[in-house]
Amino acid sequence: MPRFGLAITAVALAIAAFLVVFLIVPVVTVVWVAFSNPEGGFTLSHFAGFFSLSLMRESFGNSLYVAAMAVLFSTIVAVPLAYFTVRFQFRGAILIQTLGVLPLIMPAFVGAAALQLLFGRSGSVNLLLGEWFDFSVPVMDGLNGVVFVETLHYFPFILMNLSVALNGIDTSMEEAAQNLGSSGWRLFRRIVFPLALPGYLAGASLVFIKVFDDLGTPLVLNVTNMLAPQAYLRVTSIGLEDPIGYVICFILVGFSVAAMAGSAMFLRGRDFATLQRGATSLLRRELRPWQSALAYLWIGALLLLVLSPHLGVLLLSFSKVWSYSVLPDVYTLDNYATVFQDSTRMIWNTFVYCGAAALIDVVIGTAIAYLVLRTRLPGRQLLDHMATVALAMPGVVLGIGYLRTFREVELPFTGTMLTSSWLIFVLAYSVRRLPYALRACTAALQQVHVSLEEAAQNLGAPRARTVWRVMVPLMMGGILAGFVTSFVTAAVEISETILLTSRESLAPMSYGIYLYMQSIAGRGPGAALGVIAVVVVALGTYASHRIVASRQAHNIARRAA
């Protein structure tokens, strides 16, 4: 293990400074404003003010309700699916995996508009139901709509985390219980589910946080009596001085941190390492033909539901008019023409902002991974923790924090304000997506055996040369995967984007979609832009899967050789 020198220390300090200025300070500023009076002293009056407003109390309750219901429905959808994949021999397993990825490539706020058209009060489904049975389902009304859209979008978090956890359970854990007289539902309740609990909790807390903090979906659905929309409305309509907005931000941060810390604390001290060496996962049972048919029917129905936002957006993007009808009346390519005429700037902006942000992420991610895994620098773990904290930071909070913290900061030599320049997007995206890139880089470096670097040093390469010629090339798969993940998730980011867009020429694609969706006439072009965004995200996701898979195959081949 190399010792740390001047260069290492300088790199660590630079990263720390970056994280402090662009992550810690904005969040602390938001919290500080929420608790301070105009003279700078401590006060709880803003909180009293918050709770004295009935709209705020209602919004608070609504946000909690929506987040809790989204977790509940996601659980109902995801738990049986996850259990199904690990329990039964089933050709449809690939379908279930698809179920787990498809929703995530479609940003919730893009799908929201399409779901309104399909399931809304006068949407396709209710038109048909009304025509045939004189009956309607209010799934898209008010808060229901937010719960519905968020559930369809976020249930994969529980599905994927729980599937991984269930797959990690050793058969003998289950067999021991059977041997002692347990079976069926009791076996699931007492042994299987508790063992998979870490996976479930990780997924469920993520769903809760994401839904609780989401700004784009409620705004697109025109639901404003929730916390994140209220924070946005207070800050944009009343102004950056309004303390209520900061109180809301504090609540958002508090719940996010509490949800993450809570699930971590709940699991601390428990040993869940259930997968032993050479162990096999749970026994798979064969399905009888009728069971198989039933399973396909159920998964098919779910797949249709999960795909409905995608289909809806696609239809919408090709429709001239789609209103009060089951399907669009006239199809056209005009929407794409409009988008390419008016919005190429936005598409270009997205590539520039997200590309730059992802580049920053992999550089910092690689550096932190190196500092943590390869040096003994005191406090190196702190960098890792600091970067990871961004996961729990709601976009609304960071957005408001940036506006407040940097409101009087001028960029040198240009005379423009930082908050009204394109740089603010790059900074905001890079800080918020850093945890993804960091995880990918850390995983990649863990795969590289120290001896490979020591061999280079033994042959005379100084540390910097070793990093450049040996470590980085060996990590390249992980670095690329990290870049792609950061890029695509930043490309569909909406909360910070809405707050930070000071003028249309600076807006990225995600803001464009949001803007278009505000008007009936704009829904077509908005959907077209949404399709483009989804294609970018889908290609990126596919590419990162391929990169990771090919690197793994490569590593296995190398080990076998």
Added chain:
Amino acid sequence: MTVPVRVEARDVSLAFGRNTVLRDIGVTVEPGEFFALLGPSGCGKSTLLRLIAGFNRAQRGAILIDGEDVTAVPPWKRNVGMVFQSYALWPHMTVGENVAFGLEERRLPRAQVRERTARALDLVGLAEFSARRPGQLSGGQQQRVALARTLAIEPRVLLLDEPLSNLDARLRTHMRRELVVMQKKLGITTIFVTHDQEEAMTTADRIAVMHQGIIQQVGAPTELYDNPVNRFVAEFVGTINLVPARASGGSVSSALGTVDLSGVAGTRAGAVEIAFRPHSILLSAAPGDDARHWLGATVAEREFLGEFIRYRVRVADLELIADQPHTLGDPGFVPGARVHAGIDPTQLRLIAA
């Protein structure tokens, strides 16, 4: 304690796809017996054990416990206790909760669950560890918990799947003695799976040696060691010298010369193998008495093993293993030394070639 029961496998065959794992297995374990299934990995011994526990289903044949056909009975209704190789202790429960689990599943009154849990933990000497998590215990302690958890339900049969393989060498010999003592005390019919012949020989009343899904030989440890029925058993149980030979009448001829073996050869004729243990050869600087069959030999290698020295000696075209007791002050022979090897004819056995 429950009355010991008989366990029987009748003509059991099992295949996973095209891969036949068990072929016409027929074996009876007597009530109260400590019975070992011994064989190399992949021989089917664990599969047979899991069949008795109900985790596998045989394509043909039946498993009988106490005379009752349990082939169609699911694992949770068999009341057959199994200790898993990995122990399979549930990490989300304490030691006490692990042990109480089976009793709770049997819907016993709470007081009885508490009392029997305490008794089982007491039996393995871990009464004060009830509130710990399995992860906080050492490997040996975890194994005792697994045993306590199984014994708490007072199973009709105790199944042990390589229970000692995850322990270090010293703990292993200690635990295997404890297992024997406990088994004799409880009198429970016990079936023990292992790939370690020493483990099987030191613990079991009887052993079934398995290879390629077939039971090769069943018998007491001394019987297997002294009278192996075939080459596999001879080589798997202990170390042995095998010399190709031809038998006719009572005499057997081989590279070692012709020996009169009417005692063990019987009326056997044709190709056989002479089998004898390494300690049946005496190495000496000069030939000794006529009770042994003496041959000229050259020492090829020596391995010092403490109690004895293992020599590989060349006799005619053969390489034989000869174990010589080591005593203080005895320098033994060095590689290259010309010696005389005396084979004790009463220790020779014949097996089919």
